[in-house]
Amino acid sequence: MSKYYLFQDSKKCIGCHSCEIQCKTNKALPVGPKPCQIIHVGPKMIGGLPRASYVFMPCFHCENPWCVAACPTGAMQQRAKDGIVFVDHNLCVGCKTCVSACPWGAPQWNPETGKVVKCDYCMDRIDAGLKPACVTVCTTHCLHFGKVEEMTQMRRERHARSVAALEEVNPS
Amino acid sequence: MEKEVYSLCFMCSIRCPIKVLVKDGQVKWIEGNPHVAGMEGSLCPRGAAGISLLYDDQRVQSPMIRVGERGEGKWRKASWEEALDLVGSKLKEIIDEHGGHSVVLGERTQLATHASKTFLKAIKSPNHFTHDALCKGSVNTACRSLFGYTDGQMGMQYNKAKHIVLYGRNIFEAVSVKEVNNVMQALENGAKLTYIDPRVTVTATKAHRYWMIRPGTDLALNYALIHVILKERLYDAEYVDRWVAGISELQDFVSSYTPEWAEKETGIGADEIVTLAREMSKDKPSVIFHFGYRGANNTNEIYLRRSIMILNSLMGSVEAPGGFFFKKGPGEEGGKPARKLTEQKFPKISVPRFDKVGTPDFPLPDPNHGVGQMLPFAILSEDPYPLKALIAYRFDPLGSIADTNQTKKALDKLDLIVAIDINYSDIAWYADVILPESTYLERTDCVQQANGLKPQMFLRRQAVEPRYDTRDGAMILKQIAERIGTGNFFPYENMDELVRWQLEGTGFSMEDFEAKGFVAYGKKQIFMDRRDGLKFKTPSGKIEFKSSLLEDAGFESFPVYEPVTAPSGGKFRLVVGRNALHTHVSTQNNPYLNEICSENELWINTEKAAELGINNGDPVAISSPVGSGEIKAKVTDLIHPEAVFMLHGFGHEAKKASRSYNKGVSDSVLQENVYDKIGGSPAYHETIVTVKAA
Numbered sequence: 001m002s003k004y005y006l007f008q009d010s011k012k013c014i015g016c017h018s019c020e021i022q023c024k025t026n027k028a029l030p031v032g033p034k035p036c037q038i039i040h041v042g043p044k045m046i047g048g049l050p051r052a053s054y055v056f057m058p059c060f061h062c063e064n065p066w067c068v069a070a071c072p073t074g075a076m077q078q079r080a081k082d083g084i085v086f087v088d089h090n091l092c093v094g095c096k097t098c099v100s101a102c103p104w105g106a107p108q109w110n111p112e113t114g115k116v117v118k119c120d121y122c123m124d125r126i127d128a129g130l131k132p133a134c135v136t137v138c139t140t141h142c143l144h145f146g147k148v149e150e151m152t153q154m155r156r157e158r159h160a161r162s163v164a165a166l167e168e169v170n171p172s
Numbered sequence: 173m174e175k176e177v178y179s180l181c182f183m184c185s186i187r188c189p190i191k192v193l194v195k196d197g198q199v200k201w202i203e204g205n206p207h208v209a210g211m212e213g214s215l216c217p218r219g220a221a222g223i224s225l226l227y228d229d230q231r232v233q234s235p236m237i238r239v240g241e242r243g244e245g246k247w248r249k250a251s252w253e254e255a256l257d258l259v260g261s262k263l264k265e266i267i268d269e270h271g272g273h274s275v276v277l278g279e280r281t282q283l284a285t286h287a288s289k290t291f292l293k294a295i296k297s298p299n300h301f302t303h304d305a306l307c308k309g310s311v312n313t314a315c316r317s318l319f320g321y322t323d324g325q326m327g328m329q330y331n332k333a334k335h336i337v338l339y340g341r342n343i344f345e346a347v348s349v350k351e352v353n354n355v356m357q358a359l360e361n362g363a364k365l366t367y368i369d370p371r372v373t374v375t376a377t378k379a380h381r382y383w384m385i386r387p388g389t390d391l392a393l394n395y396a397l398i399h400v401i402l403k404e405r406l407y408d409a410e411y412v413d414r415w416v417a418g419i420s421e422l423q424d425f426v427s428s429y430t431p432e433w434a435e436k437e438t439g440i441g442a443d444e445i446v447t448l449a450r451e452m453s454k455d456k457p458s459v460i461f462h463f464g465y466r467g468a469n470n471t472n473e474i475y476l477r478r479s480i481m482i483l484n485s486l487m488g489s490v491e492a493p494g495g496f497f498f499k500k501g502p503g504e505e506g507g508k509p510a511r512k513l514t515e516q517k518f519p520k521i522s523v524p525r526f527d528k529v530g531t532p533d534f535p536l537p538d539p540n541h542g543v544g545q546m547l548p549f550a551i552l553s554e555d556p557y558p559l560k561a562l563i564a565y566r567f568d569p570l571g572s573i574a575d576t577n578q579t580k581k582a583l584d585k586l587d588l589i590v591a592i593d594i595n596y597s598d599i600a601w602y603a604d605v606i607l608p609e610s611t612y613l614e615r616t617d618c619v620q621q622a623n624g625l626k627p628q629m630f631l632r633r634q635a636v637e638p639r640y641d642t643r644d645g646a647m648i649l650k651q652i653a654e655r656i657g658t659g660n661f662f663p664y665e666n667m668d669e670l671v672r673w674q675l676e677g678t679g680f681s682m683e684d685f686e687a688k689g690f691v692a693y694g695k696k697q698i699f700m701d702r703r704d705g706l707k708f709k710t711p712s713g714k715i716e717f718k719s720s721l722l723e724d725a726g727f728e729s730f731p732v733y734e735p736v737t738a739p740s741g742g743k744f745r746l747v748v749g750r751n752a753l754h755t756h757v758s759t760q761n762n763p764y765l766n767e768i769c770s771e772n773e774l775w776i777n778t779e780k781a782a783e784l785g786i787n788n789g790d791p792v793a794i795s796s797p798v799g800s801g802e803i804k805a806k807v808t809d810l811i812h813p814e815a816v817f818m819l820h821g822f823g824h825e826a827k828k829a830s831r832s833y834n835k836g837v838s839d840s841v842l843q844e845n846v847y848d849k850i851g852g853s854p855a856y857h858e859t860i861v862t863v864k865a866a
Contacts, residue, residue: 012356014344014374016752021220021764026201031767043377043810050810052377137203137215139349139752140356 002063002083004121006135007151008056009158012142015040015054019134019143026122026133033108035059035119036134056143058134059106059119061085067118070101076116079123086120089113121145178205178689180620180632182612183218183225184755185280185303186348187620189689190219192613192635199223199613199636207688210350217753217765219349224764225611226639230829231595232608233640242584243602245827250605252643252651259605260655262588266560267656272296273523274558278544279303279565283618283632284646286512287662287670288565291649293518294658298525299559301542303567303756310851311467312538314477317719318485320709322538323463325499327624330354332494334455335364337448339390339480340469341462344375346750348465358494364455366448368393370747371775371817372810381448387745387815388470388736388857389438394479395733396434396445399426401486406453408488415706416485418718418729425730437735439812456487458494467853469747474851475731478719485715491700498700498707499623502678505694510619510629510674516661526550526559529852535725537852545573545847545854548582561588565645566609570598571757571821574843574854575798592645595761601826610642616667618646619674622690625697629678631671631685646670727850739860742784744776744816746796746861748839757821760832771836772819773806776863781807784865791866794837796859798844801837802866816863 015038023029023036035058042052065085068076075091076098078084087098087107092115098107099116110117122132130136135143144151177192181202189205202222204211225231235255240246250258266274272295277288280303292300304312308323315323330336331354343355359365359378367379370387385393401407402423412419431442452459461483467473481490489495502509527546528534537543547569551559562569562583573579583589583602591603600606609615617632643651650662664670671682680691700706710716718729739745753769754760760770774792786792788807794800794816801823811817822836842861847854 012360014347014352014378014752016217016345016347017768018215018217018220018752020768021217021224022215024764025220025223031763043372045809049379050372050376050382052374054374136213137220139214139216139347139352141212141214141353 002061003147004061004082004084004145005148005151006056006058006121006132007144007146007154009142009144010053011158012140013038013054013056014140015052016139018137018139019056022133022137023119027117029110029117030112033110033117035108035117057104057106059085060104061121066101066103067098067107070097072097076107082126084121084123084126085118086123087116087118089115092116177633177635178631178685179635180612180617180630181215181219181222182632183216183222183759185282187283187630187632188215188219188349189630190215191689194635197636199226204349205689208350208690210353214349214353216347216349217768218755218759221759221762221764222613224762225594226613226636228761228763230761230831231640232593232600232606232642235608235641236606238604242589242604243580243825245601252641255605255607256651256655259588259590259607259652263561263652264656266587267295270558270560271523273299273521274560275299275563276301276526276547276559276561277563277565278547278567278569280567281541282566282645283620286514286618287646287649290513290516290661291653291658293514293521294653294661295656296519296521298521298523299542301527301544301547303544303572304541305537305543305852306468306545306572306854308465308467308853309537309541309543310473310848310853311464311477312541313536313851314474314481315463316538317474317721318478318481318710318715318717319490321498325623327497327499328460328462329494329497329625330460331357331361332458333358333363333460334458334494335366335452336459337366337452337461338368338375339462339464339476340369340749341464342369342373342375342749344378345373345752346465347752364451370812370815371749373749374752383440383444384812386437386439386736386738387747387812391472391476391479392429392434392437392733393440393445394476394483395426395429396431396442397449397483398422398479398486399429400431400446400449401453401483402426404449406449407486408456411457411488411702412486414703415708415715417712417714417716422482422717422730429733452483452487457489457492459487459489460484460495469855469857471846471848471855471858472731472734473848473853473855477851482717485717488702490715491702491706493699497625500625500627500698501621501623502627502693504698505627507627507693508678509621510678511676512674513661518661524556526556528556534849534852536721536727536850543847543852544569545845548573548575548579548845551582551585552578560586561590562586563590563592564599564603565592566594566758568597568599568757570602570825571838571840573845574840574856574859575845576838576841577799578845592648594642595758596826596829597757598825601828607648608640608642609645609648610638614638614642615644616671617644619671625699626695627693628690629680629685630690631682633685634667722850738814742864743860743862744780745814745857746839746842746859747815747817747857748820749817751819754819754821757824760821760824760835761829763831766831769819770831772803772822773836774803774863775806775808775811775817777811777813778807778809780813781805784863786863786865793864793866794842794861796842796844796861799841801841803837816861
C-alpha cells in the first residue's frame, strides 16, 4: 500500500535544481535521465507582481501504478511494505513500456545502461532511516517526506497560518 | 571502509560547511553540515554537483606545458618536477632582471590567500590582487567611508528583519545557502521583501513589491528616499543625533531630489517612493537596505553603495537586531585568531602597486584586494613599471576583467603566464604552464576565521586522495618558492603541518574540528551597545555621511546626480547577472550543471524585439565598441526596454572543456574596461550594445 508522500512547499521553493542534481549524484547517473526535476513555469505578471511556479516532478508512487501493470518482465515493482515503486535493473530489458504507460513522465531513460531509472524515494536511504536525497539537501527545506497524512496536516497548518489575521493593528 | 568528514564546500567562494561521506576511498555523498544553523543538510545546486567536479575527466589531470602558440591549445604533459623547475627558472630570470615587482599574482580570495601574499612579499612584489575588487571594490570603499569597516566585516541579520530591500541583489538565485534560509525565515515570520531590478528574477517572484527600475538609476531612487525620510522626519532621530556626522549637509544636498524628480529618472512612481520610505520607517530599526554582494555596475558605484548604507544608518539599523551588524572576532571573546604566514618579517617593498592603489592616483581602494581591472592597462602602458609574469591562481582575467580582447593583448606582452587551476579555464588555456590544483574534496586547507555575531573557526579537510596528479595550492606556491630561493617563508611540509602551525596559541587543535567541523569561541551573539558602545572606526568615531576618507582624498561626499541617458535605435544597456547553477566562469563545464544550463541567452524586451524583427529563440548579433558575438534571444516583457541581459561567464574558449566550449557569449568580450575611479569597482553595466537579427 502506498504509504509515503513527498510534499513540496512551493512558497519556499526557489527553483534552484539542487534536488535534481543531488538525485543524479546519489544515483551516479549520466547526463540525460532526471528521476526528479524542477520545471519553471512563468514568470508572468499576476496582480501587478511577477509570479512563477517551480514545479517539483518526482514519481508519485501511485497506489495503482500503471507502469508496474505495463512492465512485461516484472522489473517495475511496487514494494509490498510501503508501496514504493521501483525498477529492478536486473530484470529491465529496456523495452520502454513503462515510459509509455506513465502519464507523468516519471520513468527516465538511462542511455548508459539502456534501461529505465526512476525515483524510488531512495529506498535504500529510507530503509537506513534517512530521507530521500532531494529532501535532505533541498536548499530551502521546501521538500518534505513522510506519511501522506502527516504531509496533508503540514499543508493545512501552513494555510491556516497564512490566512489567520492575528497581526497587530497599527494605529498610524 | 566508510568515514564521515566535515569540511567546507568550494563550488563558489561562500565556503558553506559540508559533511562528506567517503566509502572505499570514493566520495559517495555530500550534504550541508547538519550542525550549522541555516545549513542543516542543505546544499545549493553547485554544492550538489561537487562530486560531478571530482570525477570530471575534463579537468586538468597533470601539469601541462604549452608547446604551440598561446591559446592554440597544444600541450604536453609534464611531471611536477619539470613543470615546477620550468616555472622556477623562468621566474628567477624575470626577478633577477626586472625585480620581484614585475611579478603579479591574481586570485579568488581563498583560505590560503595568506600563502599567496607571502609568496609575493618574499620576492618584494606588492602586486597581489584578488577577484574581490572586480566584484565589490566600491562596496568595500563605501563601507569604509561611512563606518571605517570593510563590507567583509559587516553582516546582516536577515532572520530578524521586518523589511528587506534588495537592489538587484538576487538573493534567491545568486545563492548563499545560509542567507537564503535566513531570508526565507524572515518571510515566514511575516517580513516584507522589496526587490528592485530592471529584470524579473526568481527573487522578484518571491517579493511583495517589485520595481522594474530604469537601469543605472538606483542612486536617483535613493536620493529621493532620503529626501522623503529627512523631510518627513522618518529617521531614528536619537540614533542619528548620537552617531551620525553630516546629517545637515545631507539634508541640504537632497533637498532638490524630490520623489517627483526621481519618478522621471527611474520610472518608479513618486507616491510609491514615499510609501516605501514610510513603511521602512515603521519597521525601523529592524530593516535592511541591502548594500549588495556584487557592486560593480556604474562609474559612480561608490555613491550608490554609500546611499544604501546611509539609508540603513538613518533607520538606526546599523548594529541592530534585524539590521546590519559588525562581525565580531575572537578578541571579543578573549580568544586569538589563527596565525597567518603574512605575520613573518619580509624584506621592505619600495615600489607602488601595479594598480597604483594607495598612491594619489588611486588613493581609496583597499590594498588588501587591489584593483584587478587595472592589470591590462598596467601591462600595456608599463606604468608604473613593466610587468613580466602573471600567476593566475583560480582567477580568470579573460572572463572576469572587461574587454577580453584588450586583456589578451596585454597578456601577450608577458614573458610568463602560470595558471594554478582545477579546470581548463580560459586563462589556463592561454597560459604557458598549468599547475593543476586538487579539488576541495582532495585537500586540507588553511583555517577559516569565521567572524560574526558568534566568532568561530571552520576547517576544510581532505576527504579523499587526489584522483589525478594534482596538488594543494599552498603547496604548489611553496614548491615554486623553494626554486627561487624563498622557501624559508613556507615553514611546513604539508597542509596538516600548516594548519597546526596556524592553530598554535588559539587554544584549539585540529582534532577539535572533528566533532562538528567547526569550533566556537563563545556561545552568545555579541551586539555592541547602541546607546554608547558603537565603535565606528572612522576618524570622528561616527558614521560619516560627510566622509573624511573621501574629502581628504579630494573627493566629494555628495556629488550632484548625473542623469542616465537612454540608449535608442537598436542600442541597449548590457546588464549581467547570475543564476543558481553557475559560479562566475568556473562551473560552466561541470557535467550536471552544464546539463541544466549550458549556454546563456540574451533577454530583450518584447516591444523592442518586435521593432528589430527578433523572435524568441532567434540568434541575434550583439556588438559593443570592443567586441561582438552571436547569442540566442529570449524575448520577454520581464526586462526593462532600455536593457538587455545575459548570464555572466559563458562563451568559453578552452577546447578541452568541451561541454562549455563556444557555448553562448562571454559578457567580458563585450564589456568596456571602465570603472569607478574612486571606489575601485569595474562598471560592468556602462557598456551600450547594438543588437540585430543575425
